[in-house]
Amino acid sequence: MKRLCFIFISAIIAIALIGFSGIAYGQFGKLKDKVKGKVEDKADEKVDKKIDETIDKAAGDDQGAAEKPAEESKEAKEQPAAVDAKTGGGTATAEDMSLYTKYDFVPGDKVIFYDDFSGDEVGEFPHRWNLDNGIFEIGKKGQDFVVISTQDFLGTIRPKIPDHPLPPKYTVEYDIYGNNSGDYNQWYHFFWVDTAGDNIGEFRSNLYGSTNFKINEKDIANKELAPSFMAEGLHSIKIMATRNSIKIYYDKERVANVPKTEDFEPVGFRIGASIMASESPGIFSLFRYAEGGKTLKEQLDETGRIITHGILFDSGSDKIKGESYKTLADIGQLLTENPDLKLSIEGHTDSDGADDSNMKLSQNRANSARTYLVDTYKIDGNRLEAKGWGESKPIDNNTTPEGKANNRRVELVKL
Numbered sequence: 001m002k003r004l005c006f007i008f009i010s011a012i013i014a015i016a017l018i019g020f021s022g023i024a025y026g027q028f029g030k031l032k033d034k035v036k037g038k039v040e041d042k043a044d045e046k047v048d049k050k051i052d053e054t055i056d057k058a059a060g061d062d063q064g065a066a067e068k069p070a071e072e073s074k075e076a077k078e079q080p081a082a083v084d085a086k087t088g089g090g091t092a093t094a095e096d097m098s099l100y101t102k103y104d105f106v107p108g109d110k111v112i113f114y115d116d117f118s119g120d121e122v123g124e125f126p127h128r129w130n131l132d133n134g135i136f137e138i139g140k141k142g143q144d145f146v147v148i149s150t151q152d153f154l155g156t157i158r159p160k161i162p163d164h165p166l167p168p169k170y171t172v173e174y175d176i177y178g179n180n181s182g183d184y185n186q187w188y189h190f191f192w193v194d195t196a197g198d199n200i201g202e203f204r205s206n207l208y209g210s211t212n213f214k215i216n217e218k219d220i221a222n223k224e225l226a227p228s229f230m231a232e233g234l235h236s237i238k239i240m241a242t243r244n245s246i247k248i249y250y251d252k253e254r255v256a257n258v259p260k261t262e263d264f265e266p267v268g269f270r271i272g273a274s275i276m277a278s279e280s281p282g283i284f285s286l287f288r289y290a291e292g293g294k295t296l297k298e299q300l301d302e303t304g305r306i307i308t309h310g311i312l313f314d315s316g317s318d319k320i321k322g323e324s325y326k327t328l329a330d331i332g333q334l335l336t337e338n339p340d341l342k343l344s345i346e347g348h349t350d351s352d353g354a355d356d357s358n359m360k361l362s363q364n365r366a367n368s369a370r371t372y373l374v375d376t377y378k379i380d381g382n383r384l385e386a387k388g389w390g391e392s393k394p395i396d397n398n399t400t401p402e403g404k405a406n407n408r409r410v411e412l413v414k415l
Helices: 002-040 045-059 074-078 296-303 322-337 355-377 401-407
Strands: 110-115 129-133 136-141 144-149 154-159 169-178 187-193 199-206 210-215 218-224 233-242 246-250 253-258 268-274 282-291 305-308 343-348 384-388 409-414
Touching (some): 154 187, 187 233, 199 233, 210 246, 268 282, 296 409, 305 322, 322 355, 355 384, 355 409
Parallel strands (some): 343 384
Antiparallel strands (some): 199 210, 233 246, 343 409
């Protein structure tokens, strides 16, 4: 009889424990859902993650233990850790510049026209350009907004800027899209125009690797590029000119170097593509036209600071791009020739993005530039400081593409 009572009582306890376990598990599940809601709302993510993992472990939910908190923004993921603002610290982050030792392009320091086409609707004509002839519309290649030309033979467009004599020193930069097709039927064109709107100069390149520069229908420079220059993706065309000279670059390769131009007084330009028998459309991206300025030494002597747009980074990154070689070499030379000179290297952004992210990013970019100069040109680190100001010190408006482009800069301030 006692044994039967013992078995009966044990059974009741077991049933109770099973019920309690189910209730507890259910409570954990409800609590977990509640916590996940908080995570999705981005409320104290670190604490929520810890709670979530603890609940998963207690409830025996192996899958839940592997779940992650809400996705961070792309901008936040790309931000490197902050380092000391006074000394820079850390290790320089820069692309290999050994291939850029003959690359002497330096972008103009005052942007006149800038368009990355992000303000346009896909499928529409780019609203900041005029159509000469052809078929052009906005599209996307990955995350890049682009202009697509599908005109048979030659079609051209022209930026909406007043026709006037070009500045004494100016630069033009734009990207084209290569598809590694070796297609000699597809050409990209850049034209200089006179007051009548007629073409008086032309640079063109095709997907087979041929480049050609002419003035008033006279061939000036021709260069054949290796197939690697036609690799899949965007490629950069850069033009650096004065009233008497022109240099043209395809990616890191200089394809024209004209020390003296005669009877050549353009007032504007247009870009275009000729497709002819090609099945591939012409694709353009990211156009920048800027006025050149004074030398680094002239700026420093007159104002006590240097403003440069030649130290380049990818969006959201503090890794210095190889195209920055010439600008950094000029700064290194200036510091070497003036051993008493001390500079504060200061990074600035436009107003896009969160304030704290911009502050952190500009600080780390300044750190990278400082460390590169110390390591590469053996500059005494006590002569250089690094500061990041984010968007807090604009030199132009943040309401136009040109203003934002001017605000994205590095300044070197005399100490």
